[in-house]
Amino acid sequence: xxxxxxxxxxxxxxxxxxxxxxxxxxxxxxxxxxxxxxxxxxxxxxxxxxxxxxxxxxxxxxxxxxxxxxxxxxxxxxxxxxxxxxxxxxxxxxxxxxxxxx
Amino acid sequence: xxxxxxxxxxxxxxxxxxxxxxxxxxxxxxxxxxxxxxxxxxxxxxxxxxxxxxxxxxxxxxxxxxxxxxxxxxxxxxxxxxxxxxxxxxxxxxxx
Numbered sequence: 001x002x003x004x005x006x007x008x009x010x011x012x013x014x015x016x017x018x019x020x021x022x023x024x025x026x027x028x029x030x031x032x033x034x035x036x037x038x039x040x041x042x043x044x045x046x047x048x049x050x051x052x053x054x055x056x057x058x059x060x061x062x063x064x065x066x067x068x069x070x071x072x073x074x075x076x077x078x079x080x081x082x083x084x085x086x087x088x089x090x091x092x093x094x095x096x097x098x099x100x101x102x
Numbered sequence: 103x104x105x106x107x108x109x110x111x112x113x114x115x116x117x118x119x120x121x122x123x124x125x126x127x128x129x130x131x132x133x134x135x136x137x138x139x140x141x142x143x144x145x146x147x148x149x150x151x152x153x154x155x156x157x158x159x160x161x162x163x164x165x166x167x168x169x170x171x172x173x174x175x176x177x178x179x180x181x182x183x184x185x186x187x188x189x190x191x192x193x194x195x196x197x198x
Contacts, residue, residue: 006182007150008157010136026116040119041181047123057126058136062161064182 004067006041011059011085015051022050023087030082037069038081048090059085121176124164132163158183 001007015021025045029035043061051057061083069075127133139156146152158178165175178187 001150005151005154006157008139008153008160010140028116040117042121042124043119044124044126046116046118049126051126052128055128057128058130058133059126060124060136060160062124062181 001065003037003065003069006062006064009061009063009083011044011061012056013051013059013087014056015053018053020050020052022048022090024048024090025085025087027083027085030084031078033074034069034078034081037066037072037075038083039064039066045085127164131167132160135160135163154183154186158186 013023024047027040027043027045029038041062041064043063044059045061049059063083065081135156139153139160142153142156143150150157158181161181162178178184
């Protein structure tokens with residue numbers, strides 16, 4: 001991935017149970033300092049997503065790494081950035097601490 | 103997922119995506135495009151830059167599916183595909 005260039009990535013999720021599941025996901029970026037350069041244009045996260053029994057879906061993320069990343073001396077040794085998602089089962093009344101989204 | 107159980111006072115604050123969330127493609131309407139993109143990635147040794155045409159095709163598929171509203175219509179230049187669009191329009195006269 002080249003900083004400044006938009007890129008597409010796919011994750012896959014499956015609901016192995018026999019009941020529909022409503023999930024909501026949040027993400028994490030490692031190394032921590034690279035997180036500030038990670039910009040998501042569109043993704044599947046933060047909104048409740050429903051997965052029917054046995055359903056398997058592709059989950060896209062459309063993003064780019066801020067070109068400033070290449071200028072940051074602290075990032076000089078970083079050649080691998082890992083983006084991970086964690087799915088939680090959405091429970092009624094539970095709200096993720098989001099900065100003014102939704 | 104890293105936790106905040108360390109001595110640093112920094113914690114990772116997730117940011118929402120610029121253009122919101124992708125609704126799920128429950129019926130796999132754009133799966134073929136996704137497969138083509140993944141094939142391209144495998145062949146190119148996972149070089150994202152080599153597969154931008156396929157990525158663009160996938161996003162176009164999402165935007166075309168207005169009924170399912172898989173993605174709001176957005177001019178492709180704004181999504182970082184400006185150079186690829188110019189290539190596309192240059193090719194067309196030659197093909198006819």
